[in-house]
Amino acid sequence: MHLHRRAASVEAQCTSLDATSDTISRQRWKPKTVVKVDPELVALLHKELVGEERIAAHEFFLTLAACNTVIPIKTGKRLSTDLSFGEFYEEPVVIDYQGESPDEQALVCAASAYGYTLMERTSGHIVIDIHGEEQRLDVLGLHEFDSVRKRMSVVVRFPDDSVKVLVKGADSSIFNILAEVTDQREDQSTGIRCATQNHLNEYSLQGLRTLVLASRDLSEMELEEWFQSYQEASTSLTERSAKLRQTASLIECNLNLLGATGIEDRLQDGVPEAIESLRQAGIKVWVLTGDKQETAISIGLSCKLLTHHMQQIIINGSSEEECKNLLADAKANYGIKPQGCRSKNSKWKKNIDSDQTEVENPNDYVTPGSTFPKTGLHLRYSFDTEDLPEQYGAKVASTMNQQLALIIDGNSLVYILEKDLQPELFDLAVSCRVVLCCRVAPLQKAGVVDLIKSRTNDMTLAIGDGANDVSMIQMADVGVGICGQEGRQAVMASDFAMGQFRFLKRLLLVHGHWNYQRVGYLVLYNFYRNAVFVMMLFWYILCTAFSTTSALTDWSSVFYSVIYTSVPTIVVGILDKDLSHRTLLRYPKLYGAGHRQESYNMRLFWLTMIDTLWQSLVLFYVPLFAYRNSTIDIWSMGSLWTIAVVVLVNVHLAMDIQRWILITHIALWGSIVITYICLVVLDSIPDFPNYWTIYHLALFPTYWLNILLITVLALLPRFLLKVLQQMFWPSDIQIARENEILKRRHLGVKSDEGSG
Numbered sequence: 001m002h003l004h005r006r007a008a009s010v011e012a013q014c015t016s017l018d019a020t021s022d023t024i025s026r027q028r029w030k031p032k033t034v035v036k037v038d039p040e041l042v043a044l045l046h047k048e049l050v051g052e053e054r055i056a057a058h059e060f061f062l063t064l065a066a067c068n069t070v071i072p073i074k075t076g077k078r079l080s081t082d083l084s085f086g087e088f089y090e091e092p093v094v095i096d097y098q099g100e101s102p103d104e105q106a107l108v109c110a111a112s113a114y115g116y117t118l119m120e121r122t123s124g125h126i127v128i129d130i131h132g133e134e135q136r137l138d139v140l141g142l143h144e145f146d147s148v149r150k151r152m153s154v155v156v157r158f159p160d161d162s163v164k165v166l167v168k169g170a171d172s173s174i175f176n177i178l179a180e181v182t183d184q185r186e187d188q189s190t191g192i193r194c195a196t197q198n199h200l201n202e203y204s205l206q207g208l209r210t211l212v213l214a215s216r217d218l219s220e221m222e223l224e225e226w227f228q229s230y231q232e233a234s235t236s237l238t239e240r241s242a243k244l245r246q247t248a249s250l251i252e253c254n255l256n257l258l259g260a261t262g263i264e265d266r267l268q269d270g271v272p273e274a275i276e277s278l279r280q281a282g283i284k285v286w287v288l289t290g291d292k293q294e295t296a297i298s299i300g301l302s303c304k305l306l307t308h309h310m311q312q313i314i315i316n317g318s319s320e321e322e323c324k325n326l327l328a329d330a331k332a333n334y335g336i337k338p339q340g341c342r343s344k345n346s347k348w349k350k351n352i353d354s355d356q357t358e359v360e361n362p363n364d365y366v367t368p369g370s371t372f373p374k375t376g377l378h379l380r381y382s383f384d385t386e387d388l389p390e391q392y393g394a395k396v397a398s399t400m401n402q403q404l405a406l407i408i409d410g411n412s413l414v415y416i417l418e419k420d421l422q423p424e425l426f427d428l429a430v431s432c433r434v435v436l437c438c439r440v441a442p443l444q445k446a447g448v449v450d451l452i453k454s455r456t457n458d459m460t461l462a463i464g465d466g467a468n469d470v471s472m473i474q475m476a477d478v479g480v481g482i483c484g485q486e487g488r489q490a491v492m493a494s495d496f497a498m499g500q501f502r503f504l505k506r507l508l509l510v511h512g513h514w515n516y517q518r519v520g521y522l523v524l525y526n527f528y529r530n531a532v533f534v535m536m537l538f539w540y541i542l543c544t545a546f547s548t549t550s551a552l553t554d555w556s557s558v559f560y561s562v563i564y565t566s567v568p569t570i571v572v573g574i575l576d577k578d579l580s581h582r583t584l585l586r587y588p589k590l591y592g593a594g595h596r597q598e599s600y601n602m603r604l605f606w607l608t609m610i611d612t613l614w615q616s617l618v619l620f621y622v623p624l625f626a627y628r629n630s631t632i633d634i635w636s637m638g639s640l641w642t643i644a645v646v647v648l649v650n651v652h653l654a655m656d657i658q659r660w661i662l663i664t665h666i667a668l669w670g671s672i673v674i675t676y677i678c679l680v681v682l683d684s685i686p687d688f689p690n691y692w693t694i695y696h697l698a699l700f701p702t703y704w705l706n707i708l709l710i711t712v713l714a715l716l717p718r719f720l721l722k723v724l725q726q727m728f729w730p731s732d733i734q735i736a737r738e739n740e741i742l743k744r745r746h747l748g749v750k751s752d753e754g755s756g
């Protein structure tokens, strides 16, 4: 049976109830979502039928309805009028199913469509409406789903006093605990198993999430033994989950296979596009999923993470030796050499980056370990490209023509992550364009993130929506949680929460870019802003032979950082944008500026410091030279230096502002005005030594010319360097900015012509 997890209502074609019988059509309730049913299966479930097939189908749907943690919520009845007859009738109660797992909700809805409606659930019992007859089943115990067992089970007592354990879970975990095939029923059992296996393969090749259902009768003795152990385990204060797991294994064995389900887990809107953009931005995306391998591959194909042209390296080992051999073979086959650990300041970075920028179509090149992912609802984990080791150059050449996809399952990861095979996996993984880890447990997801974190200096970002993504989200440098239908655990553990995967594109390419540019610039600017002031004071101390006198009042020194220059810094730090969000989304490669550390690096830092030195010298010596033959007092000089440094740092900032808006003007020019106001106020207080200085100074043009000359002379080298750089060595961002400006002008001209 296969059904849609998210689109049950869209698929609505006929109500479940029509299909069963007249009694049901008179029901006082109806499910909120209606599901398309298979008439053949409905016919098989007909009450009057007897026989093994009917019993098996009955038990299958009973398990679907009972073995879950879904809570039915009924909305109240109301009276309505039937217009054709003018009669009052009671509208049926609508049952909505709420639960943490969307898969379970879909399965319960499906069971309801086939006449097995879950009506009520408490911790002690469940009520199921079976073809119009309500049956109350006592729940003796429930072993919740966990990612280690990959299954869940419920023990129920039926009205006829029989006790059954109903189990559902991943195929890999259920097939291991099925009853051994006995001689008499060998043909039938193996037939059923083969058929189920075929169906499972078929479903997973279509990208459906599969589950297997099984059950068995419990004898009184077994029940008693289990119940005692269950009671002990569930009230235990230490190692409760391990004890419960052990207890579950008492009954989760010798099961009879009931059947399999396939649920379509549709990708959210915009996932392939978002992945493509992240890829172009130079971000590598790996997919870590708990799904079956075939399902994961199929989803990888549907979100264009994998393509049919890719060479798939599949690592499915069941022992350490086997995994070692598989990894070694893969490395030998594709000529992959050891990578070693990567260091952040590697000189190879530049080469690789230039490789990237030269290639127009991102699909045409293999970026270092360009492993980009499927995502969807279950997005996994990505890490930013950084630098690459020396050997990479050779490897790029060898893998250029063969796009590699590494597909590895959880079983192999057990041997690889816990043993000494981590370096082998790392070498192979970073050489592949895509890495897809399937059937991985939550801790393994965290282990894979840790593998990258411990071996490279790359930034890691983990994104996920379920409880099984929590450890990965916590392990990564940046954790993003998607608030979806799978509960809020991922969101609670994350640094950023979002509604859909595609918003990640905006978060990284737009906000990430802006943030990087702003922070990078502000770090440099703040070094400069403080250093230029301190250096100016330093020159004064040198000139006065370390006399401990001061030219600036204490107030000026304090106000410089707190009032005179702080507001523009904050405004620019929050509001400045080098490029519009449209441009950034359109050209994801602009995100590469961050990878190349264009906004903040050692070279820029030292250039800024040299510039600061020059500016501080101009700042100090120009007034000194201008007033060399005068009898000006030291407080007047201090006043001039104060205002000159404030004007200088603000004009310096103004030169770098990319986006001028009203608030930037107010903050920047307002700061200079406020400085003047403060100086006037401070110079008007008779108790201060600087009393009345500004009134004297401002009367002479030399004062104003000094400020002008300082600003022009101090900023001249910087200005020239900027002009030269923009003319001869423009950055990607510069080119995109010019493009934006030209477009805007072009549009302006067009609209002028239009209005003319």
Ligand SMILES: Nc1ncnc2c1ncn2[C@@H]1O[C@H](COP(=O)(O)OP(=O)(O)OP(=O)(O)O)[C@@H](O)[C@H]1O
Binding pocket: 101, 103, 104, 145, 147, 150, 151, 152, 168, 169, 170, 171, 210, 211, 288, 289, 290, 291, 292, 378, 440, 441, 442, 466, 468
């Ligand atoms: N509520 C459940 N009851 C029984 N089995 C389940 C349940 N939820 C998941 N499973 C089975 O356990 C497997 C692992 O589940 P897990 O939650 O770790 O990953 P996933 O949901 O498949 O993938 P993802 O990593 O994308 O969340 C699933 O593939 C499924 O077969």
Ligand SMILES: [Mg+2]
Binding pocket: 290, 466, 468
């Ligand atoms: Mg899940």
